[in-house]
Amino acid sequence: MQELEGIVQKLERGELKLEESLVLFERGMVLTQDCRTALDTAELKVKTLVDGQFKDE
Numbered sequence: 001m002q003e004l005e006g007i008v009q010k011l012e013r014g015e016l017k018l019e020e021s022l023v024l025f026e027r028g029m030v031l032t033q034d035c036r037t038a039l040d041t042a043e044l045k046v047k048t049l050v051d052g053q054f055k056d057e
Helices: 002-013 018-055
Strands: none
Touching (some): 002 018
């Protein structure tokens, strides 16, 4: 997440050459997908735990 935030800051400054911006953008997209996958996994674990806890009641 920290790397992604750093990439966003660099891109927002607009001081990079086009090629550098494209490379960072591509890396940012990969990191975004990694974060999304991690969040989806965590959400599924929480749902499974909550469902299991309340199923017995």
